[in-house]
Structure formats: structure tokens, C-alpha cells
Amino acid sequence: MNRVTFSVVAIMLLAAATTLPFVLNAGFGQPPQGAQLSEVEASPHYRDGQFHNTLPTPGFTGQQNMLVAWWQFLTRKTENARPAQPLPLVKTDLASLSPEQDTLVWLGHSSWYMQLAGERILIDPGLSSYAPPFSFTRRRSPLSIKPSPATIRGGRKGCRRSIC
Structure with a gap:
């Protein structure tokens, strides 16, 4: 065979x-x-x-x-596809948030800021070295960030992990 x-x-x-x-x-x-x-x-x-x-x-x-x-x-035109009035936007000062309070803030598109159990976590696939959800869906971009923020260690106030 x-x-x-x-x-x-x-x-x-x-x-x-x-x-x-x-x-x-x-x-x-x-x-x-x-x-x-x-x-x-x-x-x-x-x-x-x-x-x-x-x-x-x-x-x-x-x-x-x-x-x-x-x-x-x-x-197709969908009823209630848009809100009747604009959604309120709340500007959040992330540095002023209490570290003891668990918080989730949507920063836009696929970016999130979380505080869980005193840890600060920034989630943004666009800042990784490879962002597609599946490795076979797209090629790596020649414009990728080197080194990616996920590999940068320390140096940020309030960050104890490399993912901040």
C-alpha cells in the first residue's frame, strides 16, 4: 500500500x-x-x-x-436591528479600578481587559504573534509584531504576569 x-x-x-x-x-x-x-x-x-x-x-x-x-x-431587513437610542459609552480609567474587584471591560472588537482575583489580564489576539482562531485558516502575516507583547516580561506597573 x-x-x-x-x-x-x-x-x-x-x-x-x-x-x-x-x-x-x-x-x-x-x-x-x-x-x-x-x-x-x-x-x-x-x-x-x-x-x-x-x-x-x-x-x-x-x-x-x-x-x-x-x-x-x-x-433581509430585521426589526429592532438597531437600538432605539444610542447605547451609552462609558469611559473607564483602568488604572483607577480597584484590584480587589473582579472586572471585565470590552475594549472593542476582540479585545478585553479583565481583573480576576487581583490579577490584571489584557486579552487581544491582534497583539499575539499569530491571531487566527485556527492555524490552517490563514498564513502568518509578514507584518507580525516581534517580539509579541505576550512574550515581553515585566516592566509594567501593576503587572505580575507576562500577559499584561
């Missing part, structure tokens, strides 16, 4: 070995029972013996093809 054939067979066996336990599980794809059924029945979306979506989903029930469903999703 050559390498390509062996690799294809190995990948198929690995996929089967990781998928089968879920598919063959007695509860997989079955209606909820016991405590799980009670939880579903308590939902305001459960009536007449079945769960009802808040919005119609014909694109995923075989009533229309995927291209039509995507087009409608991208072009």
Missing part, C-alpha cells in the same frame, strides 16, 4: 473512530427525556408538545436551497 492510500485510509479510520461513539450513543438524536425534557417543556418556546423556533427556518428544513437562504439572510 502506498503512502497516499495509507494516509487516506488512516484519516477515514480516525474520522470513524472519533465520530462513531457520538452517533452510536443511545441519546444522540433522540428526543429529550427525564430532567432534560422537563427543562425543555419549561421553555416559553415549547408549546403543543414541541419546541418552536422564534424565527422561521425554512432554509434548513429542505423547503428552500442554501443559496436562497443565504441571500435572504444577507438582504
Whole structure:
């Protein structure tokens, strides 16, 4: 057996070995029972013996093809898509926050500042040496920051860890 054939067979066996336990599980794809059924029945979306979506989903029930469903999703006007009045913006002085208070501040896009158990943590994938969520989705940017802030140690007031 050559390498390509062996690799294809190995990948198929690995996929089967990781998928089968879920598919063959007695509860997989079955209606909820016991405590799980009670939880579903308590939902305001459960009536007449079945769960009802808040919005119609014909694109995923075989009533229309995927291209039509995507087009409608991208072009449909949605009620209440914008707030009736502007959302309040609160300027936060991060240095004045009490270190004892657990805090989460959204800085925009995917950036967050957290204070947990007296530790200050800045989360910003854009400052890492490689930001995509999966390594296979994009190539590394030739403009990446060297060294990345995640590798810089100490030197910041109030920071005890290298991730500040």
C-alpha cells in the first residue's frame, strides 16, 4: 500500500473512530427525556408538545436551497436591528479600578481587559504573534509584531504576569 492510500485510509479510520461513539450513543438524536425534557417543556418556546423556533427556518428544513437562504439572510431587513437610542459609552480609567474587584471591560472588537482575583489580564489576539482562531485558516502575516507583547516580561506597573 502506498503512502497516499495509507494516509487516506488512516484519516477515514480516525474520522470513524472519533465520530462513531457520538452517533452510536443511545441519546444522540433522540428526543429529550427525564430532567432534560422537563427543562425543555419549561421553555416559553415549547408549546403543543414541541419546541418552536422564534424565527422561521425554512432554509434548513429542505423547503428552500442554501443559496436562497443565504441571500435572504444577507438582504433581509430585521426589526429592532438597531437600538432605539444610542447605547451609552462609558469611559473607564483602568488604572483607577480597584484590584480587589473582579472586572471585565470590552475594549472593542476582540479585545478585553479583565481583573480576576487581583490579577490584571489584557486579552487581544491582534497583539499575539499569530491571531487566527485556527492555524490552517490563514498564513502568518509578514507584518507580525516581534517580539509579541505576550512574550515581553515585566516592566509594567501593576503587572505580575507576562500577559499584561
